[in-house]
Amino acid sequence: MVLDFMSGFARSLIISMVLLLFVAEPQAWAQVRMGGLFGSMELKSTNMAKFGKWTEMWQRHNKPSTLPDIPTGTAAERCRGAGRIVCSREAWDAFVEEQKTTPAREQLDAVNAYMNRAAYIVDPVNWGIPDYWATPDEFFLKDGDCEDYAISKYITLKRLGVDPDSMRLVILQDENLHVAHAVLAVELEDVTYILDNQIDSVLPDTQILHYRPVYSINESAWWLHRVKKFSG
Incomplete structure (x- = not known):
């Protein structure tokens, strides 16, 4: 879970700070769009300076591979400990x-x-630590939480040739469970689909009514989202 946004007060404070930036430095925002993810108003920026966890994850992911040799033995023995990451990478x-x-x-x-x-x-x-964004190799080795699933899905689809500009990691509030959550959004043929670790079904964002996006990000930009509070 993305603990940065567990507190409603903290989330509101961060949004307020970002909106102050929008007022003070409107040139930082590339565009404002209505009818964005989950029906939100989106404020887009290409200034990625504040997203250290995202940037650090890509730096670790892009480093030359230093995977250990797989030990000999049965498949179960070979894929334990450090060998697990090698087996997982081969399977991936x-x-x-x-x-x-x-x-x-x-x-x-x-x-x-x-x-x-x-x-x-x-x-x-x-x-x-409270919040860590894992690379796929780290995810394969130690499993992870919601943003780690979403990151590995993003990178997998990128390997399959999906344009990164059509994908976003989305940090949101689950209004049913009253917790923060992260999913992957992928735009395909004018429909935005949501890949969610809580369910194997992939649905259009328009069919999911209990998610309130806070911000979303990909490799080239990030978006602040404003949406009416869920009242269902």
Whole structure:
């Protein structure tokens, strides 16, 4: 879970600060769009300076691979400990290769289900810190929480040739559970689909009424979202 936004007060404070930036420095925003993700108003910016966890994740992901050698033994023995990451990477590579000829809409279902097999583990337990954004290799080694599923789905679809500008990691508030959450949004043929670790079904954002987006981000920009508070 993205603990930065667990507190409604903290979330409101951050949004207020961002809106102050919008008023004080309107040139920082590339555009304002109505009817964005989950029906929100979107304020788009290409200033990524405040998103350290996102930037650091990409730096770790793009480093040359230093995977250990797989030890000898049975499959179960070989894939324990550090060997697990190598086995997971090999399985991931095979999955990507299998999906290359799959129609794009079916790829979304397959990638969502593939990553959702991982166990959900919160960052304080997994990493000993409140919030950590994991690379796919780190996710394969230690599992992860909601944004880690979404990041690995993003990178998998990027490997399959999906344009990163059509995807966004979305930090949002689940108004049913009253908790923060993260999902992946993918625009395909003018429909925005949501890949969610809580469900294997991939649905258009217009069919999900209990999610209130706070911000979304990809490799080239980020968006602040404003939407009426859920009253259902």
